[in-house]
Amino acid sequence: MKKEENTQRASSYWKRLTALLCLGWVVIWIYRSMLTPIYPQVMQTLDLHSNQQIGIIASIYFFAYVLLQVPAGMISDKFDKRLILSFGFLVFAFATFLMSASQNLVVIYIASALAGLSGAFFYGAAFSLSGQDIPANKRNVATAIINSGSSVGMVIGLSGSSWLVLSQSVDWQLMLKGVALIMVLTFALYYLFIRRDNAASTQSAPQNNLTEGSSENSYFTVKKLAVYFVLFCSCYAYFLVVSWLPNFLQTERHFSGSSAGMVASLVGLASIPGALIFSMVADKYRHYKYRIMLLQLVLAAVMLLISAHAQDAFVIMLGLVGYGLLGKLALDPLLISTISDLSNKKKLATSLSIYNFFGMSASFIAPWLTGNIADRTGSTLDAFNLAGIILATGAVVLVVVFIFTSHKQNRSQYEYR
Template identity: 25%
Template sequence: TSSKENNKRHLILALLFLGWCLSYLDRLAMNLGIVYIAKDFNLSPSVMGIVLSSFFAGYALMQVPGGWLTDKFGSGKVVTVAILFWSLFTVLTGMAWSLMSMIMIRFLFGLGEGAYPAASSKAIATVFPKKERPGAQTIMMSSNSLGGVIAPLIATPLLVWIGWRSLFWVIGILGIFVAWLLWYYLKPANLQVDSSEEEVAEKASFKDVIRIPITWKLAIMWFGMSTVIWGLISWMPPYLVGARGLDLMSMGMLTSIPALAGAIAIVIGGQLIQSYWSGKEKSVAIINSFLVIVCLYLLYNAPSVTFVITFLTLCYVFHGLVFATIFSLPHKVISKTNIGSAIGVINLGGMIGAFLAPMVMGYLIEIFNGSYTPAFIYLIVCAVLSITAAAVINSKRELSFEDNRIIIGSKSL
């Protein structure tokens, strides 16, 4: 029975991982295709930033409702509906006929995808024992960086061969198939609550969840780190092509190297946090956020493309360790009855950063006549904010499940 339970858990984890890879492929297809889309629609850098940010506007708005819907209706239903919804708008992206239609389609695409983070995290909390959840969560979330490896390798050749419109049609059809897989395997019988460990926290309101200090501190940390990573993802393709002189195919292949390193760092970081770094998460986040800042500075001032990719890779590695810390901690200190809402709040902070990054950087690049210096300074400032949020975490009080579990009616959260 134990072996069957483990196999079931690992299958569910693999399917959720696949869903995350698909979502990342859908997102990065736009970041890769924006070079061609900008030519077709005659977009300036600031307008390119608005197009890239429109997805994150919808994505951010759905984080908290997505968490609430997941806690209310269950992760299986929300996961399936989310993938179907965003796959539909992936297909529609390839049919955009104007700038405004593109912005609206990408906004609605973001709404569909925005429910997936909380729903997939809830599924992890439901089927895995408490001690295994941080590791399972970070394995699942490493799909973000792995998607950054897969997307350029798949999307860049397709982009060159069949054009950006057909690229979105192909990815959208693939998404419908993945939605069917998840609907088939994430049935209620396969998502039975793990009862190996008793957790006595009661269901809480959204207001109670955000009153837990660690929730909003993690949200601010993720705001800073999400700004960094999505700023780089959004503007490194135009930067490498325009400022560093690479062709589109070379750019796509080279940017997969940092993404692979980031995926490995997230998985290793999750395992270390579960074992050797347990209780030291605050220090891990501060040190690695600082190293991200150092790499950002060295990246922009690198004398060659080789050094740009080297420092970009290191930036992804240190970011991956902070990322693993942010998304493993909720499973350690917050009850599974409230994890959907908590993840929604945390990811809301991150997606506000992701929404602002492409737009703010595009505006700064345009008003400073094509210079990327102010844009990189913006990323560094946001990384400093992440360090500040980590620094005010009270390790003794906030990094304990007993101190953060919610009991309705209690004045002490």
């Protein structure tokens, strides 16, 4: 009887944990994406005259996020993850409220940096908890559901801010105050409904019989570096889309402000089924994983360039849906499983933090560099072209390091036999 009760409790807890971690990504991505459709309004309020200045608000958030990514992962391994996650959102709420209460650009930058520092603690703690408390046979689907929160948050952030600020004339700083309140609510939910973490549970992961010199113990093998680079390429294109696509649609494709946010949110909507489908495909056809990843990178680059160069609204939307289905969020489950396969399980949390560090470094480079390109050329089209080239470069690295070397190894094994 007690066994059945414990099983039922464990079953209900991992589902609750999955929902809460998904909510975390929703809230984080509402914050990350909500300003991009309303850059002109933000620039007007803050009296800004440069695209680079507005791009720095996003860049400084992601720079702080990346800077603390690996230390935050290490801290999460040593302390109660419930407290780290919950109080992280409380600090995040304070930073968002600070941004909503100031019209001083320096204070906005400081608040954005503080938001990035607090957000850095989410990734390592969240995925460490999911790895430890979600059953192995449910983990891939649960991870896809958790990751889908970022798509939902992106859709809400882009379309919600477009509707509130551009259609309903709500002050964008009042909207920020509302988001800060949602973060306080998330803090309360995490504190009340996530179990206390203890040191014993973090040591319960299966151990590998690996020697100290084995490649699984190194964070910087050739294959791991290739995965880091492919993630960087994928993230660069994604964060370009998140930070500059609504502005591009308004200024260069003549969409209205509200419709630009709605159209940009198609990327997030399409990525939800994309992430779920490719997470299942990766499990079923493991031997074809690298070829599937190659196909995703190449087609994502093509779809992104189609949506950037097209003049017809339907073709633009079609390209964005295609990019959402194939892009970063659909590629993530395959890249994460590759890092997991290449890593010592006892060091997996740190490996994933380093992995995320390399990927998220694109998150502050892309907004700043795009703003710089826009100031120099008067258009962001060249920035989209650059993103397509970067995705293609990632595909080349994938071919050379994984597909070509795997084929070579298989051929040499056959000749040896």
